[in-house]
Amino acid sequence: MKCYICRDLGFVLFTQSIKGSVYEFIAHCSCVKGNDYAYDGRGGEGPKSRYYVPPVGDVLPVADLIEQNRRLEAEFRPEKIA
Numbered sequence: 001m002k003c004y005i006c007r008d009l010g011f012v013l014f015t016q017s018i019k020g021s022v023y024e025f026i027a028h029c030s031c032v033k034g035n036d037y038a039y040d041g042r043g044g045e046g047p048k049s050r051y052y053v054p055p056v057g058d059v060l061p062v063a064d065l066i067e068q069n070r071r072l073e074a075e076f077r078p079e080k081i082a
């Protein structure tokens, strides 16, 4: 695993409560793989739309994600953190 933010997926899913309903959203990572998911329909080239995938740093506490994923990795592969 190279990226502790997205676990090499390129994106991070998060939930947000809007008017009492919980919705799932996607954010793109700041690593190389995240480029594939960086979509902004509001500007640039291509067809315009209201859809937009925010950078993970705008919507989630990145330091917490890294900490959490490091811990997860240590749990599943304890031999790696000797």
Ligand SMILES: [Zn+2]
Binding pocket: 003, 004, 005, 006, 007, 008, 009, 010, 011, 029, 030, 031, 032, 033, 034
């Ligand atoms: Zn990443």
